[in-house]
Amino acid sequence: MFLAQAHARLADALDGLDPILGPLGQRFADAGFELALVGGSVRDALLGRGMPDLDFTTDARPDDILRLITGWADAHWDIGRRFGTIGMIRSGYQIEITTYRAEAYDPESRKPTVAFGDSLDDDLLRRDFTIGAMAVRLPARVFVDPFGGLADLEAGRIRTPGSAEMSFGDDPLRMMRAARFTSQLDFAAAGEVVEAMTGMAERIDIVSAERVRDELVKLVCGAAPRRGIELLVDTGLAERILPEVAGLRLERDEHHRHKDVYQHSLTVLDQAIELESRYAARQEKAGIAEGDPQRLPVPDFVVRFAALMHDIGKPSTRRFEPGGAVTFYHHDVVGAKMTAKRMKALHFDKDTTKKVARLVELHLRFYGYGDAGWSDSAVRRYVTDAGDLLPRLHILTRSDVTTRNRRKAERLAHAYDDLEERITALAEQEKLDAIRPDLDGKQIMALLDIPPGREVGEAYRFLLEERMEHGPLGEERAAAVLREWWDARQG
Structure with missing residues (x-):
């Protein structure tokens, strides 16, 4: 049932996008290049989610992409050109087209090295998870799923196309993404993914704080953040990025009852949502x-x-x-x-x-x-x-x-x-x-005949305390109280 419904949702999404997919796919085909809708765009279509952004992949190089979309796109930019990505806007959709590529992290570097490829299947193999390693070839609309991503969607499972160790070695941030997807989709990580995250947790140290932060925000804002936090803690990643949360597991609450402070905090998170x-x-x-x-x-x-x-x-x-x-x-x-x-x-x-x-x-x-x-x-x-x-x-x-x-x-x-x-x-x-005092700074200076300075601030804070304690005084009563306070200070 799920598979039939998923394919129906995908077909409906493709029909709705035909004014973009048809002409764009044909432009690339006529020029002798492959083009495929890929990754999160396909996953979201299969799940029946909205698709405000569209991701494509191609064997065309960045210069060729630019040549093919110039005059067709409403606007375009090439800020990601060195990584093979060209961005554009067409009919209100934000679109990215990326050359087939391979990414790998040097063990001591935070920055990926990029090599362009020539095969869609090889490109999909290098993607983070199977649910993002599905594609639709254009313009013929051929569904491509070499690593069982659709089955993993049905099972609610986060799994890598190749070995998890290879995937996380290529980009350690994918360990954070695994936790993020468990939260966003309310899925569970496959056993080999959990095992690899546990064994490679220290590799997250080479990833910039900004990239880790961005994934953490997406995780916390997901549908089931408890799942993502638990995965980070269970694998040891939390000890490297949120050690204070990981440390809560050791603390019993003050009542010594049914839960420790860690579980209490997760429950508070659930209830806050x-x-x-x-x-x-x-x-x-x-x-x-x-x-x-x-x-x-x-x-x-x-x-x-x-x-x-x-x-x-x-x-x-x-x-x-x-x-x-x-x-x-x-x-x-x-x-x-x-x-x-x-x-x-x-x-x-x-x-x-x-x-x-x-x-x-x-x-x-x-x-x-x-x-x-x-x-x-x-x-x-x-x-x-x-x-x-x-x-x-x-x-x-x-x-x-x-x-x-x-x-x-x-x-x-x-x-x-x-x-x-x-x-x-x-x-x-x-x-x-x-809440403000009944008199402002100018009124205080005029009433007490004092210039701007520390004493004005002290008088303002006194009136604020009176306001907090007794409620609105009105300007006349506030002036009398202020004079009484001022006279006592001077005496």
Whole structure:
């Protein structure tokens, strides 16, 4: 059944693309060259997925490709020419055509050496996985699958066309891609792939941090990132790129119950993904615009990665107390620093790093709310400290409840429901998302008759504290409070 449906989906996709595939294939055939739709384009068509980008391969050399597409493409570029790739736009599709090639990594080099080939089957053999080593010859539309990629799609299996050792030796980043595809497609890696990844894990060290980072982001944003993370940890790759996550396996949670901190973190990740969609739908219903800083993208790397990393500070803060209790005091602060350090090593941008680290730092802030209750000023501080990250903090805090004790879980959920309701109520009253003192800097300088400088900042912070503690004061009351504070300082 799957095979018949897959072929039907492929035929439908090819029919829809005929205005591109037909003329392009004919141009190459008339010039005496082969052309085939290949790789992810064919895989996605077989799965019934959208195909915004189209990848082709050919025995034509880059100069020949350029000659054949000039005047037909709406636009083209040759930035990948030295690697045999010519890019173009046609009818809204982004297209890449690459000369048959062989790639191999020098054992000591991060950069591939490229040699052009003359055979489609040889080109497919050098591709990363069988599910990307399928092609459709054009213009005749002949399906080519020499390594069983379609069967692997049916089985939900990640396998290499040749030996896994040869594939990962050619390009060690393919080990990261294997983990990424298990996440994106919710597939399992074949035994020989897992074995090769385990034996060759140290080879990832020669790959640039940027390339590793990009694969990690795709993995975390996939449909089943837990699968990808588990594969990285089980094979030892995580010890080289995310050692803090791998280290969580050794730590039992503070209750010594059914799961260790590693499994807890994976469960938090799963739950964050589920809540991510709910909160995004709620925001859309509320009319929060796409450009709003608090608007959640789906998938959202920031909240997912924070969920994965939120407890990495526990191993270094674990303490055994008299009576057998275990504590992890300040693991939130320590974990935030560790997260920022790891993301810097992976060359993440400063903004993303700051957001993820801040969520890790704030993930415990809610606890105690249900028992002791918070004043309005405490609620204001919670919102102010979270800033634009507030929806993500809601997700992370709720996801961090993984207890099997139903009564405890329900109590925490009700407490957070109450907190969100209070935040909403206060926001309606005070425009909480933009808390500012009742007087600005110019008003402070005029009232106190002081020039710009440190004292203005101190007065501003004093008024902000008053605003946080007591809510809106109004300009008249704020001025009186400020004068009283200033007089006391001067006396």
